[in-house]
Amino acid sequence: NAGVTQTPKFQVLKTGQSMTLQCAQDMNHNSMYWYRQDPGMGLRLIYYSASEGTTDKGEVPNGYNVSRLNKREFSLRLESAAPSQTSVYFCASSSLRRELRDTQYFGPGTRLTVL
Amino acid sequence: DQQVKQNSPSLSVQEGRISILNCDYTNSMFDYFLWYKKYPAEGPTFLISISSIKDKNEDGRFTVFLNKSAKHLSLHIVPSQPGDSAVYFCAAFNQGGSEKLVFGKGTKLTVNP
Numbered sequence: 001n002a003g004v005t006q007t008p009k010f011q012v013l014k015t016g017q018s019m020t021l022q023c024a025q026d027m028n029h030n031s032m033y034w035y036r037q038d039p040g041m042g043l044r045l046i047y048y049s050a051s052e053g054t055t056d057k058g059e060v061p062n063g064y065n066v067s068r069l070n071k072r073e074f075s076l077r078l079e080s081a082a083p084s085q086t087s088v089y090f091c092a093s094s095s096l097r098r099e100l101r102d103t104q105y106f107g108p109g110t111r112l113t114v115l
Numbered sequence: 116d117q118q119v120k121q122n123s124p125s126l127s128v129q130e131g132r133i134s135i136l137n138c139d140y141t142n143s144m145f146d147y148f149l150w151y152k153k154y155p156a157e158g159p160t161f162l163i164s165i166s167s168i169k170d171k172n173e174d175g176r177f178t179v180f181l182n183k184s185a186k187h188l189s190l191h192i193v194p195s196q197p198g199d200s201a202v203y204f205c206a207a208f209n210q211g212g213s214e215k216l217v218f219g220k221g222t223k224l225t226v227n228p
Binding site for chain 2: 004031033035040041042043044045048050056058090092094103104105106107108109
């Protein structure tokens with residue numbers, strides 16, 4: 001039981017390059033999330049997916065796209081990376097509904113630098 | 116508009132003493148609150164939670180207090196240990212709404228030996 005896994009752990013991009021961050025969970029959770037963490041800014045939600053086939057914007061969605069490939073996998077894509085997207089990205093999954101009380105579990109993070 | 120506020124960016128305490136981390140929220144629809152702990156280069160991990168129907172929840176050395184009228188919650192760590200040194204995030208959500216947690220900016224706790 002690996003929990004939430006993310007690949008890659010580190011990535012350096014040049015401005016304008018594209019890349020996809022991968023996330024997978026093995027806890028059979030319905031909801032998955034992508035956050036970014038910047039110094040002094042806490043965790044800000046980029047996108048989330050309440051169930052397979054659905055996605056919704058979070059607080060800072062501009063410059064990102066997501067795909068909920070199946071129940072296990074939720075990917076985050078940067079189509080044209082910008083230096084402002086330099087950050088640490090965390091994927092999380094959860095089942096927060098009252099009848100399925102659980103908490104959010106986070107992956108180890110991807111440290112992305114855009115030059 | 117910041118809905119969950121942790122006004123102290125950092126806190127330093129001596130080993131064995133009490134650590135009190137504070138969190139305020141503005142959205143009255145929030146009815147479930149969580150604390151996460153984060154070590155450097157790791158993802159946040161769940162620590163303790165509290166529903167709005169309670170005013171206190173305890174788990175070992177960790178206790179969370181909720182004051183709904185003041186829209187304020189606090190995390191107490193007693194006794195504090197050097198291994199508790201980490202960034203602590205407060206988070207909140209509305210159980211009747213979407214499954215989106217709103218996080219505070221975090222408080223960095225340092226426990227000195």
